[in-house]
Amino acid sequence: MGTQEIGESLIKSEDDILSCRQLIRSVAMAIGFGMTDVTRIVTAASELSRNINVHAGSNGIMRWKILQQLEKIGLQLEFEDFGKGIPDIEQAMTVGFTTSNSMGMGLSGVKRLMDEMTIKSEVGVGTIVTIAKWRKAT
Numbered sequence: 001m002g003t004q005e006i007g008e009s010l011i012k013s014e015d016d017i018l019s020c021r022q023l024i025r026s027v028a029m030a031i032g033f034g035m036t037d038v039t040r041i042v043t044a045a046s047e048l049s050r051n052i053n054v055h056a057g058s059n060g061i062m063r064w065k066i067l068q069q070l071e072k073i074g075l076q077l078e079f080e081d082f083g084k085g086i087p088d089i090e091q092a093m094t095v096g097f098t099t100s101n102s103m104g105m106g107l108s109g110v111k112r113l114m115d116e117m118t119i120k121s122e123v124g125v126g127t128i129v130t131i132a133k134w135r136k137a138t
């Protein structure tokens, strides 16, 4: 494993979605995820950074962290924003629910793509979405 095990990247503009995607792609590849899982992780990162742009005033940060356990390795991503918050998380997770005339598929899609997902949010304060994926033993 390389030396760096954590990192972060600001999400302040639409361009930062691309930076997040590229960063997470290289981290996931360095961990040894297969191409299918790399694509899943990058897609999830893309959706969550896009949500920060669309729903949280482009004011957030993504942090990544390599998870090490006895028999497995994983990647955890945390998307923290300082936007308006999510009043009803269960509703936000529902397929088709959107407040922006979009598809309302982002959060439910991310949950499907990843192994773990938790959302913490406080209205008027912000939101933290944490996701993780474990690398299958080869």
Ligand SMILES: Nc1ncnc2c1ncn2[C@@H]1O[C@H](COP(=O)(O)OP(=O)(O)OP(=O)(O)O)[C@@H](O)[C@H]1O
Binding pocket: 047, 051, 052, 054, 055, 056, 081, 083, 084, 085, 086, 092, 093, 097, 098, 099, 100, 101, 102, 103, 104, 105, 106, 107, 108, 127
């Ligand atoms: N970071 C966030 N801050 C505040 N509200 C959010 C945030 N992320 C999601 N939401 C709320 O949850 C809803 C559902 O999010 P989701 O990503 O599933 O769909 P969407 O962004 O509306 O559409 P899509 O992602 O399919 O383009 C959003 O419409 C918004 O109301």
Ligand SMILES: [Mg+2]
Binding pocket: 047, 050, 051, 105, 106, 107
């Ligand atoms: Mg979305």
